[in-house]
Structure formats: C-alpha cells, structure tokens
Amino acid sequence: MFPLLPLSILALATATHAHMEMSWPAPFRSKFNPHASPGKVDYSMTAPLKAGGADFPCKGYHSDMQDAAGVGAPVVTWKAGSPYNFTVVGGAPHNGGSCQAALSYDKGATFKVIHSYIGDCPLMNTGNFNFAVPSDANPGPAIFAWSWLNQVGNREYYMNCASVNIAGAAGGAAAPPPKVSFASRPNLFVANLGNGCTTVEGKDTVFPNPGPDVTSKSSKVDNSGSIVGNCEPAKSNPRARSESDPRLFVASGEQISVIPVATAGTRVPMPTAAPAQPAPPTTTGMAPGSMKVSADGECGGPQTCLGSTYGNCCSQFGFCGDSDTHCGYGCMEGYGTCGSNGTALKLRLRGPHFRYL
Secondary structure, eight states, rough: OTHHHHHHHHHHHHHHHHOEEEEOOOOOTTTTTTSSGGGGTTTTTSSSSTTTTTTGGGGGGGGGGGGGTTOOSSOOHHHHHHHHEEEEEESTTTTTTEEEEESSSSSTTTOOOOOOOSSSSSSSEEEEEEOOOOTOOOOOEEEEEEEEESSSOOOEEEEEEEEEEEEEEEOOOOOOSSOOOOSOOOBBBOSSSSSSEEEOSSSOOSOOOOSSSSOOOOSSSTTTTTTTEEOOOOOOOOOOOOOSSOOOOOOOOOOOOOOOOOGSSSSSOOOOOOOOOOOOOOOOOTTTTTOOOOOOBBBBEEEEEETTTTTTTOTTSBBBOSHHHHHHOOOETSSOOOOOOOOOOOOOOOOTTTTTT
C-alpha cells in the first residue's frame, strides 16, 4: 500500500492543476509546438498567469518572437478577412467562463481583440472556437493570444500565445470592409492580476468592451455584477459622448453622480446611499434625416445602425449587429431596432451617452 501513496498524491496534484490550454495554434514553448526547444518545453501550460501579473503577457514567452527563424517561427499563416478557429484542450474547464482572441503586432506590448466569447468558454475537454482575421489586419508576423477568465474556482487569468503570420487576401482580391478599424478595436481585457480589477466567481465575465465580433452563450447582457474594482475602461468613442448626460456606468452596475468624462479612466469614489435618479430620455440631439447609416459598424452621435450592413441594432457597447448580444438588452432608441422586421423591443438606455469604468 505504501508505494501507492506517492502515486495517488501525484495523481491528485496532477488533477488539481489540469486546467485548460490552447493546442492550436501551438503556443510558444508548448508540447504541441514543433519549433519549441526540447529543453524549454513548458509542461504546465494549463496553469494560470501569476497572481501579480509578473508573467503577463503570454507567461513571458512572447520574447521568443526575437528568434523569428527558430523558437519564434510562425506555426500557421492566416489570410486577412478569412475565417479560422483555435482549439482549447484540458481536463478542468471550471464551468466555462469568458475568453478573448487577440492579435499583437508589437511583440506583445499591446493586443487588439478580434473576437470575444461570453459564457461556455471553454465548457468541454476539447473545444474549437471560430473567429475571423479582420480584413484590415496588417500582413506580417504577429502574436495570437487566447485569454480565459474562468467562471468557477480561484480568481485567475489564463493566457497562451502563438506566433502566426498574417497574409493579405488570396490572389490580391479585395477584402471585405472591416467592421471597425483594427486600431480602434478594444485592447485585451485583463483582470485578477493585481491590477485592481477582479472577476466575480460564479458569473460569466461580460467584457466592458468586447468589440464588434462577439459569441455570447451567457444569459447576462451587461457587465453588472461580473467584474468589480477599477477595471479597464471601454474604447473611447467621441461620437458616444454628450455633455448633457456625461454619467458613467461602473462595473458593479451602480450608477454614480455626474462626473466629467475626462475622469473616466480614474478610480471614482462610490456615492453615498441615495436613490439613483432616473436617466433622462435618450435623444440623438440631431435633426431628423441628418444621421448617416453606419459604414464602419459603430453607432452613436451622427451614425445609426438602421440600414447598416453590420446589423440594425445599436448595442449598449456602441456597435451595430443583430445577435442576441446586440439586441438582448434592447437597442439604443433612435439608433436602430432589434429584429429584421424593425419592430422588436426598443429601450431607452443611457447610451449613447455612457462609458464603462
């Protein structure tokens, strides 16, 4: 019996740390990566990043990009504007959660989100997740990142990164117009790394700014209650501001009193206990007929989603679309409608005069 004890303890420890990892595209120093140096393979790729964020991003392995012909060589070439998928494997999905896929062109200094997955990510031992490379993504070497905020368990942040090559559209064909410009896509959402932002256990993280490409399998449609603290603000959109209603919506879902928009990136003291005043009716502030149909997938200010190729609903995040994520909380009145018949629910939201903190 005694010889079995160490083995049982080892098995228990292995199960405890068997989380999830990206297997395709093969990450830096992964056992799946043919370019990985045999002596530097990380067999704990399923582990989360360090709680203090010391190994953010990419567990620190993005430095391998400096060896472009060796350990940092691309494992795949993707064409701008084309659909692909990545694969996540492992044995402990922690009841899923939320993930993001992102690209970096500056060796990991910044990551731009190309797809957000809210809920059920991942929710099985092996899962493929679809996305499309933005049509205006620059050709050349890039880092592809998968990040995961687990729903159940310790408050952690998982991230695997791979070296990829982005190519132009096949045969020089014109790529479809981007939903938004690549530069205006949101930065990767980061939490649970000692940065003052924490996700709430038992809830799917609803990103303050998921970007225009979203797959939602969560019953929640706003981020109230899923994140707390001083979290990364959403992408600044000048068209979505109004001095007549410059309120913010904090991560807890509690409305605070009027604050200058310029302070949106700072920590805001919570108000004293007092009933929140109802938001005034949202108006476009523009004369009828003066609004333009959105050509870039963004809405608010002078741009409406009604008649846009990206969808007729202007979501709470300021993007056009027809998915449940766009329509689930009602459209911004005056900027579009839910449903193909244009008669579905319309709510008076605080948008387009809000931002998230």
